[in-house]
Amino acid sequence: MGILFLCHSFNSLTQRLYVELSERGHEVSVEFDVNDEVTQEAVDLFEPELIIAPFLKRAIPEAVWRNHVCLVVHPGIRGDRGPSALDWAILNGETRWGVTLLQANEEMDAGDIWASVEFPMRDATKASLYRNEVTEAAVEAVLAAVARLGDDAFTPEPLDYAKPDVQGQLRSLMQQSDRSIDWQHDDTVTVLSKVRCADGFPGVKDRIGDRELFLYDARQEHELTGSAGELIARSGPAVCRATKDGAVWIGHMRDPMGEHPFKLPAVEVLKSEISGLSEVEATPSSGYRDIWYEEDNGVGYLHFSFYNGAMGTEQCERLRQAFIAARERETRVIVLVGGPDYWSNGMHLNLIESAESTADESWNNINAIDDLAREIITTKSHITVSALCGNAGAGGVFLARAADRVWARSGVILNPHYKDMGNLYGSEYWTYLMSKNAGEENTRRISQGRLPMGAAEAQELGLIDGRFEVGPQLFPQQVREEAERLAQHAGFDQLLQGKRKNRQQDEETKRLESYRQQELEKMHLNFYGFDPSYHVARYNFVYKVPKSRTPLTIAKHRRVSKLRDAS
Known part of the structure; x- marks a missing residue:
């Protein structure tokens, strides 16, 4: 089936749906919804059998929805309407929420219902719920609707608020006044809900001293207290602010009037305001904990939950030290757990953009990641596992492929390419790791591609070794079971001996350092050379400069049209 996606951007949900439908044999093409004329042109070029809007910020043109079946993915329960569905659900403390697939008509979010899937709400940020529960529910709803499109016996259900299962309502766009924090009167739970319902966009507008800032990445503090509204401590990238009954950590902020008006660690934004604050060491009950370790039954688990998966120079160094410490433990297996939303997205582009020298910080950052990768690759004492939830x-x-085993949740999306970041060459010993695990042909496919990849394709190409057909909630337990089984394997000593032998043979064939040097020669040109493509692409990414057209890699209809015009 020919399916056209109309979307504001190719975000994580859209990528997941793109992969799921493509894997099922559908021909999927994408068009960024720039204006009515561009949208209509895309429809005329592709002539889709179905149009899906996974992520839109404006209504589909009438000329399109009147002549085609257009299904809108709405992150709300039946009857919920409005652009701030998930925001209101978090702020109001809803215990259950959902995703509804609506047919577009003249009234926003009021069309006939093709599918609806509910889920229990988790105590998490809007961004985390969107990437996990909302995405899983959207996949289920879209696949059900696609199957129903060819079913003559199916009739979509008109929206009827008189029905008992229609519990939603029309809500307005949430304003900053709706989530404004009253530090003197709001308790910790209320502060957390207000920040979480605005994370990753638009953030909560707040005032610290005479500065108007936007807050993100709030976590509860369980021990520290102070006068409500005061900054009382710092920990890692975060600052702690007292509430009327406790305190919260704010990990990231944005100063719209500052020199760098994009998200940065709170300690970077508040350098002058926090000079006298004491540093709190992160523990399970206090401080801002983004790296932690635990072990059980011969397995060490190294968690690193970095905001948006970005890994700056200092974060890479701390993680490298934590890995070395884990390696010194009397365990057999080390599992690199990552975070629940992202395992890793590589270099921290926002920190690079804010640096005095973007080239120098890019160089420092990539070398710090390489140092971490080298420690993982050269580990002789343990079997290492990257577990991608x-x-x-x-x-x-x-970096994940640097481990001996890579396990991934079946719903994970990978983007194993650098080209969209100004043709960045990449490092992390990828030339060694890909030739070792994927082979030449698959390495070429991986390095030249620019499309998102599901776990099934990643396993086929050698990027991962195993995928678990479970959701985000069950994945950690399955990883534990598999890791313990590996640690208790009757032939574990032979596995370890074979690993050491293979590494020695690889080193004799070509030194690991040679791969790094060759990769970094290309990266040095990216950072310091005459071609500014990387710096332009990074700037556009950090400042969220909207694309003026859809990339041809995902706009199949425009590739065909371009080829036809050329001939």
């Missing part, structure tokens, strides 16, 4: 992109994919 969340998505991974760019250097994060190849």
